[in-house]
Every structure is written in C-alpha cells, then in structure tokens.
Amino acid sequence: MEEIEAQIERFIKEVDDSALELYSHASKGKRLRAKLILKIAGENESSYKLAAIVEMIHAASLLHDDVIDESLTRRGSDSINALYGDKTAIMLGDILYSKGFLELVSYDREISEAISDAVAKLSVGEMMDVTLSENINLDQALYFEMIYKKTAVLIEATAKSAAYLSGKDAEAFALYGKNLGLAFQIIDDVLDITMSDLQLGKPSLADFKEGKTTLPYIYLFESLNQEDTQTLNALYKKELSGEESRWIRTKMQESGAVLKSIELAQKLGYEALEAIAFDKNSDLERVMREMIERDF
Amino acid sequence: MEEIEAQIERFIKEVDDSALELYSHASKGKRLRAKLILKIAGENESSYKLAAIVEMIHAASLLHDDVIDESLTRRGSDSINALYGDKTAIMLGDILYSKGFLELVSYDREISEAISDAVAKLSVGEMMDVTLSENINLDQALYFEMIYKKTAVLIEATAKSAAYLSGKDAEAFALYGKNLGLAFQIIDDVLDITMSDLQLGKPSLADFKEGKTTLPYIYLFESLNQEDTQTLNALYKKELSGEESRWIRTKMQESGAVLKSIELAQKLGYEALEAIAFDKNSDLERVMREMIERDF
Numbered sequence: 001m002e003e004i005e006a007q008i009e010r011f012i013k014e015v016d017d018s019a020l021e022l023y024s025h026a027s028k029g030k031r032l033r034a035k036l037i038l039k040i041a042g043e044n045e046s047s048y049k050l051a052a053i054v055e056m057i058h059a060a061s062l063l064h065d066d067v068i069d070e071s072l073t074r075r076g077s078d079s080i081n082a083l084y085g086d087k088t089a090i091m092l093g094d095i096l097y098s099k100g101f102l103e104l105v106s107y108d109r110e111i112s113e114a115i116s117d118a119v120a121k122l123s124v125g126e127m128m129d130v131t132l133s134e135n136i137n138l139d140q141a142l143y144f145e146m147i148y149k150k151t152a153v154l155i156e157a158t159a160k161s162a163a164y165l166s167g168k169d170a171e172a173f174a175l176y177g178k179n180l181g182l183a184f185q186i187i188d189d190v191l192d193i194t195m196s197d198l199q200l201g202k203p204s205l206a207d208f209k210e211g212k213t214t215l216p217y218i219y220l221f222e223s224l225n226q227e228d229t230q231t232l233n234a235l236y237k238k239e240l241s242g243e244e245s246r247w248i249r250t251k252m253q254e255s256g257a258v259l260k261s262i263e264l265a266q267k268l269g270y271e272a273l274e275a276i277a278f279d280k281n282s283d284l285e286r287v288m289r290e291m292i293e294r295d296f
Numbered sequence: 297m298e299e300i301e302a303q304i305e306r307f308i309k310e311v312d313d314s315a316l317e318l319y320s321h322a323s324k325g326k327r328l329r330a331k332l333i334l335k336i337a338g339e340n341e342s343s344y345k346l347a348a349i350v351e352m353i354h355a356a357s358l359l360h361d362d363v364i365d366e367s368l369t370r371r372g373s374d375s376i377n378a379l380y381g382d383k384t385a386i387m388l389g390d391i392l393y394s395k396g397f398l399e400l401v402s403y404d405r406e407i408s409e410a411i412s413d414a415v416a417k418l419s420v421g422e423m424m425d426v427t428l429s430e431n432i433n434l435d436q437a438l439y440f441e442m443i444y445k446k447t448a449v450l451i452e453a454t455a456k457s458a459a460y461l462s463g464k465d466a467e468a469f470a471l472y473g474k475n476l477g478l479a480f481q482i483i484d485d486v487l488d489i490t491m492s493d494l495q496l497g498k499p500s501l502a503d504f505k506e507g508k509t510t511l512p513y514i515y516l517f518e519s520l521n522q523e524d525t526q527t528l529n530a531l532y533k534k535e536l537s538g539e540e541s542r543w544i545r546t547k548m549q550e551s552g553a554v555l556k557s558i559e560l561a562q563k564l565g566y567e568a569l570e571a572i573a574f575d576k577n578s579d580l581e582r583v584m585r586e587m588i589e590r591d592f
Contacts, residue, residue: 015416015419016420064386064390068383068387086363086382087363087426088423090360090363090364090386091360091419091422091426092423094357094419094422095419095420095423097419098393098412098416101412101416102415102416104397105401105405106405106409109401113401116400119394120395121311123311123387124311124315127314127387127391130383131314
C-alpha cells in the first residue's frame, strides 16, 4: 500500500503543493477500495494509479460529507473541516475530485465511465441521505437505494474496473463489489448501535440523533408496540441520556433488529463471494469474511 | 441557446429529478462559454452537448464559490446557498461536476483532458483567491496566476476544445480563450469599483471588503503617497461609509489605476483577436469588442 500512498501524494503535488500539505492532515481510511483493486487486478503501474485515483475520489466525497454532516471527527481524529474550516474542506475536496477525473481520462472508456457514473450517483446518494434524515424514514426501499448510491456504487465500480483492467469477468466482480458495499454499510450502521464511543472513535448512537433511521431502526420500528414506538419517536434527533441510550440498545437486542440486520449483511456477503467463486481468490474471500464474521 | 438549456436539463434529469428542481433556482449566467463553443465549433449535436457540459462544470464551480465566499447573491438574485443553505449548494455542485465529467468521457481524450485539467486548476485558483484574500497582496504575478486559474483556464480549455471538435487550430483558439478570460476577469474587477450597486446587481466595492486586492488596487497602492497608503490600509476589510467609498473611487480615477487596468484588459483583448485573426470570425470579434469597448 505504500506505493499507493506515494502515488496519491505525487498526483496531489502535481496540482498544488499547499493542497498536499492540507491532505497530509486528512484521515487516510482503511483503503478498502485500493486493496480491492490490487487483489483483483494484481500489482502493476496501472492498478497502482487506478487505486490512487479511486482513493482520491473517495477522500473527496468524505471531505464534502463531513462538511454536509457537520462531522468534527473522522476515524478518531479531527476532520479537515474541524481543523481548517468548511471552505478549506470544500476546496480540497474539489481538488481531489478534479485531479482524480483528470487522471481517469487516460484509462479505457469502460473504466472512466464506470467510475465517473459512480461518482454522479454518489453525490445523489449523499443528497438522499440528507433528505431522508429530515424525518423518520421507515421505507426499506429508500434506505437501500440510498446506501447503494452513497456507499456501494463506488465499490461496485471499483471492483468492475479492476476486473476490466485485468481481463476478468467485469459483471461478476461488479456484483461482488455491490454486495460487499451494501454489507459494509449495513454493518457500519449496526456498529453505530452496538459499539461504545471508544471502540468507534466517535460518539455512538449518532445516526438516530442525526435523523438517520438506518436498517436496524427500520426493523425496530416494525417490531415495537404502540407505547415503545411513542418512546422511540420521542428520542428521535435528541441528545440521549445514559438511560435512554441503554433503552435503545436493549430494545435493539430484544427485538432482534440488530441480529436481523447482521444476518442480511452476511447474506449479501455470501452472495458476493458466490459471484466470484470461480476466481478462487482467497484474498477477496478473506476481505469479506473479516468484515461479516466478526463480533458485534 | 435554448437547445443548450434543454440539454443541461436533460443531463441533470438523468442523474436526479430533485437536483433538476434545485438547479431551476440557480442563476443561469451569461452562458459565455456555451456561446464560445457554438461560435467556434458551429451548431451540432456534439457542440451542444459539450457546451452543456462546460456550463454545468462552470455552474458547479460557482455554487461552491458562493459557499466559500459566503455570497448571498448571484447576478442580482439569491444564491443557492442563500436559498437552501450551504449543504445543498455543495451537493448540487458535486452532482453537476460529476455528471459533467461522466458526459465528458465520451469525447476524444484531447477534449476530456483539456477540460478536466482546467477544472483541477480552477479548484486551485479558488484556493489561491481565498489565501490571497487573507492579507493585502501587492504581487502582480500572484494576482495573474490566480485569475488565470480561477477564470481564464476554463475559457481557454473551452475555446481549445471547441477548435479541436471542429478541426481548427486548437492552440490559436486556446490563446484567444486565455486572453479573453484574463481580460474578462480584470474588467470584472474594475466594474466592482466603477459601478453602482444597482448596475452590478450586488454591493459594489465588495472585493476590498472581502480582502481581495485586485489589479486596480495593486496599481493604486503602487501610486499612493505614504499618507494615502495608510488611509487605504485602514479601509482594508472594513464596511465602508459613503465618504470612504467616494474616497477610494476618486483615488482610483485620479491615480489612473482604473484606466491602467482597463488598458491592460483591452491589450489582452486585442492580442486574443490577433491570435484568431486568420479565422475571420466576426462573431468571436464581436464577443471580445462588446466586452472591452464599453463604458466603465
């Protein structure tokens, strides 16, 4: 992965030195998308550059997301908007997006189109996320459309592009990436409920406070009696007391809403593995298993 | 131009209906870049689409600029950030950028590369503009680099791409576009000083209040005696009284700072015309003359 980090830095330096300085303070993340590319397409100049491009685009979307969501932390560290203000985060995001697109142009149209189509959907996904957070959303179809666009679509395009780059079955890898992305987001939404602030590196139970009724909340609302529904409604978008937090966590476990969400994520995960079983790629299987077979 | 507006709307609708609704409230601007493309490349499907793409990218950059500059008006109307908040303006900008890039991919690499390279520079230009606005900047080279990146670079890439599309001399048209863009920005900076609020459709003398020492201010500082320099320094980033505004305007005229700026813009304009004199395109000459030969 060092080669990818170095390539990202070279790309940003080509645009502007001060942008590179700013970028050095941004969270680097798990580099899931870069790892996927290297594990599908192998290690070579072309896959290194594509991995750097996708990670720059992903970083740009997170920079803008953190401004939009007013998030002051990112993976346990201060976000760029917290450190340098919203303006700087918007501008650095624009620089990473546009340099990513510039470099994308040198790839075959199948790749540049897949990635840029994903970015267009990603922007819509962020807008859907904000709109759905205005009120309690209990529509599963809208939730799945939103997490597909916000999270899964870029992972889908990444896996598809990497397969195309190495002459593998692009559609099979696209399906792997899509299901991986959906499973990943559902598990992220579960962890917001089941983990402590310390484990998360940010405040837990933040989604409901921010107006996000993620899948476990949709399942929970479906299972509660009238009295408990009123109690949960009353906690929506509120700063929760310790007792209220415990109440939500207990109901989430008792009702099976958390378990049902984890089981769906795992089902998607196994479907993803099936889609590329023909490739017998133990690395890609491990990426998925590590994610879906952990403790919650 | 109706065809261009319809094409922009089709493009945005392909991404998201609610984005189109939002876009309908955005200022449409002068469509200078679209006009350039049609006047260089003629009217056909390919030039309509390229014009729509460039206008979407330009609109995206203005949406983000208005958030960054905290501008509440755009061409005399409420800006999108004033109407719907910063978040919405950032997201709509991201949607327009990414759809623009997605459509750009279908053009030859010479075109997609020229435009996406311009967008990367444009983001850096906006960052330079913000950085230079922190203190009084008297460095002409930095001012010219900033207005080149912030304004001229996309007009340069637009003219170059249109020439490429129609088999004309791309470098000559690039030079035309670059000089047109520089002249345009200098004149914009002059009008901030010479025009009334009513004529501008926004508060005049806003640049200096926002920390921007545009070319006329650089020339003015070069010509003032010590006492007047201190007076001007004291007005930097201040809300100006009527008397203070009149003082700046009088000094701008007396010192010749405004005239010198206009003459430089005109010189650039005539150089632009020279670059494409071989094309004998009276429309393009008129675009330039209308801009540089008006009353100030």
